[in-house]
Amino acid sequence: MSKGVVVAAMSGGVDSAVTAALLKQEGYEVIGITLQIWQEHSEQGKYGGCCSLGAVEDARRAAAKIGIPHYVLNFRDYFADKVIDRFIEEYRWGRTPNPCVECNRTVKFEELLRQAENLGADFLATGHYARVRFNEQTGRYELLKARDSHKDQSYALYTLRQEALAKTLFPLGHIESKQETRRIARELGLPLANKPDSQEICFVPKEGYIAFLKEKAPTALRPGPIVDTSGRKIGEHPGVAFYTIGQRKRLPAGQKEALFVVALDAETNTVVVGPESELYAAGFLASECNWIALSGPPLEAPLAVQVKIRYNGQAASALIREGEERGTIVGCFMQPQRAVTPGQSAVFYGGEGAEAGQVVLGGGIIADALKQSS
Structure with missing residues (x-):
């Protein structure tokens, strides 16, 4: 007897593939879904990670091996509106965003969950390393760190609300290590067992986020002054978005002591620097x-x-x-x-x-x- 219908978000990596396989073994009826959130022009794609067309094909092959249906949903416009536009605006205002937090909140655990419910699914599952449980004393669902502290992703999931947590499954949260995940993948014959982890922001090119901003928001990169904490100008910068708090690169040379970025003022387009103690x-x-x-x-x-x-x-x-x-x-x-x-x-x-x-x-x-x- 089925334990329920689960939509498994399959990114094309080993974690989400093992997630789908484990849930099928446990008796769930699993539907694999991959989100197309960025359009590529080649097999590997201009952008890497879970957005590439190669990743979509990897997910498709994994689903076929597991023996579950697999679908690709076009989330490109939605992702651009909710995640990419905010990413650009945050840099425009001198902040350093974490787009994975916003993606989890608005894309995976709001819109994808809604799509899963429309398909009649009881749960949404992802390959995140975290744990969910229900606390009978408080009557609330709780989010906990993963067993594997090195892979724990609870930090990027803090935006989940009670209604989402009630329908979310994280099978990998109880696994002791990523090596164990890969071992399971090899035992199941999954083609992704040795695929490297994606380390970069999925929609940012290999050249880095500055190259992305130059292409998508060139007006966010305006030259301006670099000043010390007393307000004395010591140089020029090519754009506030080039900098983040604690940075040492792209600062004027020849100073008496090492300088770090200690503040960014987007309104005046100013980079403020100072000694490490000011950080x-x-x-x-x-x-x-x-x-x-x-x-x-x-x-x-x-x-x-x-x-x-x-x-x-x-x-x-x-x-x-x-x-x-x-x-x-x-x-x-x-x-x-x-x-x-x-x-x-x-x-x-x-x-x-x-x-x-x-x-x-x-x-x-x-x-x-x-x-x-x-």
């Missing part, structure tokens, strides 16, 4: 916050959490409280943190005992770095 922030302001394990504001008192301020960063201890504006959170680190970057996400983790730091409480987009505690 450390006592806290942050986050907006567009989403809550998972908690029902959300109001927080009755400052809450002790572990917070990650970048995907591959280490979690830091902090206290969070509500900001003055609705939907904002102010965080105060126990120890100042380096290169707190507007546009990136601050994700809050909690949990008790053996699960300390494992449960995603929620998160938001970093709007500002706070140099002093508040």
Whole structure:
């Protein structure tokens, strides 16, 4: 007897292929779907990763091997509107975005989930390394880190809402390592067992995001001044979008000490530089916050959490409280943190005992770095 119908998002990589195969083994009726989110002109495509036509064909072959139906949905315009346009605007305003967060929120776990429901599916499954469970005491679905801490992707999933979590399956979240995923793929005879992981932003060319911005938004790259923290001009920059907080490249040479980008002012088109000591922030302001394990504001008192301020960063201890504006959170680190970057996400983790730091409480987009505690 079937355990239900599952739409498995198949990107053309080994993780999503193993996800679909495991669910079929468990007794689900699985439908493989690949999203076409960028149009290519060659087999490998101008852009790599899960967007290439080669990846679509890899997914098709994997589905045939598993023995499940496979469909390709054209999400190109939707993806451009929800993810690419925001990516460009964030750089235009001097922020450093994480497009995977926005893709998960609007593309995979909103629109694709809606499409899955239209097909009569009970669940949506992806190859993300994370875990979902239902907490009977709180009556809420929870998102937890993956068993494999090196592959954990919970940071990029903090925007998931209760209605999405209730219908989401992450079979790989309980696997101990990526090597185990590849072993399963080899045992099943999947053609993707040894395919390398995609490391780059899927819609950005190999030349990097600057080349992409030059092509898609040349007006976002306007020359302007580079100043030190006292306001003294020390050089010119080719465009604020060329820079991110903590950067050392493309800065004027011949200075007495090493300089780093410490702030970006898009309104005045200015890059501010200073010594490394200026990179450390006592806290942050986050907006567009989403809550998972908690029902959300109001927080009755400052809450002790572990917070990650970048995907591959280490979690830091902090206290969070509500900001003055609705939907904002102010965080105060126990120890100042380096290169707190507007546009990136601050994700809050909690949990008790053996699960300390494992449960995603929620998160938001970093709007500002706070140099002093508040």
